[in-house]
Amino acid sequence: MTYMAVDAHAHAAGDSAADAAAGSAGRRDLAVRAAVEQGLIDEDAPLLCLLDTAGIRASATALTSAFAAALAPGTPALHAFAVKAAPLVPVLRLLADAGLGCEVASPGELALARAAGVSPDRIVLDSPAKTAAELREALALGVAVNADNRQELERLDALVATAPTTSPIGVRINPQTGAGTIDALSTATATSKFGIALRDPGAREWLVRAYLDRPWLTRLHTHSGSQGVSLALIAEGVRELYALAEEINEAAGRRQVDTLDIGGGLPVNFSSDAVTPTYAEYVSALRSAVPGLFSGAYGLVTEFGRSLTAKHGLVLTRVEYTKTTGGRPIALTHAGVQLATRTVYAPAAWPLRILPYSAKGAPLTGPVVAQDIAGPACFAGDLLAAARELPLLAPGDLVCVPDTGAYAFTAHYGYNSLPRPAVHGFTVDPSGGVRFALARAAQPVSTIPAEAGAATPNALL
Numbered sequence: 001m002t003y004m005a006v007d008a009h010a011h012a013a014g015d016s017a018a019d020a021a022a023g024s025a026g027r028r029d030l031a032v033r034a035a036v037e038q039g040l041i042d043e044d045a046p047l048l049c050l051l052d053t054a055g056i057r058a059s060a061t062a063l064t065s066a067f068a069a070a071l072a073p074g075t076p077a078l079h080a081f082a083v084k085a086a087p088l089v090p091v092l093r094l095l096a097d098a099g100l101g102c103e104v105a106s107p108g109e110l111a112l113a114r115a116a117g118v119s120p121d122r123i124v125l126d127s128p129a130k131t132a133a134e135l136r137e138a139l140a141l142g143v144a145v146n147a148d149n150r151q152e153l154e155r156l157d158a159l160v161a162t163a164p165t166t167s168p169i170g171v172r173i174n175p176q177t178g179a180g181t182i183d184a185l186s187t188a189t190a191t192s193k194f195g196i197a198l199r200d201p202g203a204r205e206w207l208v209r210a211y212l213d214r215p216w217l218t219r220l221h222t223h224s225g226s227q228g229v230s231l232a233l234i235a236e237g238v239r240e241l242y243a244l245a246e247e248i249n250e251a252a253g254r255r256q257v258d259t260l261d262i263g264g265g266l267p268v269n270f271s272s273d274a275v276t277p278t279y280a281e282y283v284s285a286l287r288s289a290v291p292g293l294f295s296g297a298y299g300l301v302t303e304f305g306r307s308l309t310a311k312h313g314l315v316l317t318r319v320e321y322t323k324t325t326g327g328r329p330i331a332l333t334h335a336g337v338q339l340a341t342r343t344v345y346a347p348a349a350w351p352l353r354i355l356p357y358s359a360k361g362a363p364l365t366g367p368v369v370a371q372d373i374a375g376p377a378c379f380a381g382d383l384l385a386a387a388r389e390l391p392l393l394a395p396g397d398l399v400c401v402p403d404t405g406a407y408a409f410t411a412h413y414g415y416n417s418l419p420r421p422a423v424h425g426f427t428v429d430p431s432g433g434v435r436f437a438l439a440r441a442a443q444p445v446s447t448i449p450a451e452a453g454a455a456t457p458n459a460l461l
């Protein structure tokens with residue numbers, strides 16, 4: 001079946017979102033060509049990940065300015081990047097330079113934030129299964145902690161009683177406002193594993209009492225979910241959070257809860273270069289659902305992840321071979337489940353665009369044909385796209401997978417002992433020149449045995 005090409009590289013112009021999309025698409029085209037010309041991708045190095053530094057900065061600015069425009073002047077606000085979305089020290093450093101902190105959920109993520117030079121008072125710890133040692137470390141450092149459950153709160157009682165801390169401490173609540181379209185990413189369902197369920201019998205009264213009994217509880221936290229969750233549903237969760245804070249403060253007769261941590265979760269558009277929804281749209285949804293949030297009565301913490309980096313990362317891989325099987329053309333590439341795990345295992349929920357380029361790095365156009373874009377892993381489902389209509393690919397052509405800068409190549413999956421590829425940042429100067437900076441070196445194959453017990457080869461004899 002052959003159709004006329006829908007030019008995957010085309011873009012609409014006219015409004016600023018479209019202009020921004022055109023800017024990022026233009027930078028991407030320049031970066032792909034430059035990666036070929038500068039020898040970053042070739043027969044011996046057929047796989048590469050790129051981060052658009054200017055794009056990440058622009059998203060960080062869009063976030064901070066959207067909230068700053070709505071918040072009463074002087075209101076403290078910390079925008080903590082959810083490290084799990086892109087756990088790379090240079091990314092955390094770039095975002096810190098743009099005014100952001102870090103949200104961490106494991107000892108490894110805390111170590112990354114600290115390696116990036118983020119000061120403890122700009123870090124928030126949120127994991128649902130913190131050990132006593134992790135809590136002790138966070139409290140000693142002054143990292144903000146959100147307790148997930150009643151038992152954790154009791155553990156904190158003991159720690160706070162024995163060692164004074166500057167850490168702001170809160171409790172995560174599950175507003176039980178319901179699921180989005182992706183169950184695995186819906187954290188505010190009736191039975192979600194996260195936080196203290198607000199609508200369970202007796203829970204609200206218990207929570208208010210827990211705060212009155214613990215004057216050191218000064219924050220409330222929620223994160224209603226991520227991809228697939230509507231702005232209205234996220235805003236509803238924040239409205240529940242705000243109402244509970246007001247109720248606690250009323251019962252306490254003072255402003256005991258002084259900061260609301262509203263989590264992250266702004267969805268990402270994976271179907272085009274348009275950035276939608278925007279932070280400004282989210283702020284306006286919050287303003288209508290929870291007007292008091294911006295009054296200055298509460299400091300604000302946010303924890304955005306995917307919306308800051310997803311659209312600014314891309315995977316670039318060479319087509320190694322092509323074949324036709326059962327009438328279906330298949331391009332075999334080096335990018336698959338190790339870099340786009342969610343897409344491969346749940347393709348309907350996580351579709352990715354495929355942008356084809358020639359071996360020289362020019363956008364490929366022409367008649368399209370339905371093709372499978374396959375990865376290198378040894379199972380049949382390792383496809384980045386099935387029956388995707390693209391100009392017919394040939395060995396040596398390049399396949400670019402945009403929108404992979406969060407939870408994709410930054411969350412490498414070690415299937416088939418495939419090594420982690422290099423990640424380069426890129427910037428484009430006004431004349432179109434592209435400068436690359438190595439953000440993470442490729443994992444040498446020689447380290448794979450070392451990480452797989454090579455030091456203890458006889459352990460099972």
Ligand SMILES: *Cc1c(COP(=O)(O)O)cnc(C)c1O
Pocket residue numbers: 082084085103126223225226227263264265266303304305306307
């Ligand atoms: C994952 C997570 C985030 C970030 O979610 P995004 O969808 O990447 O914005 C924020 N807060 C918590 C508690 C999380 O678990």
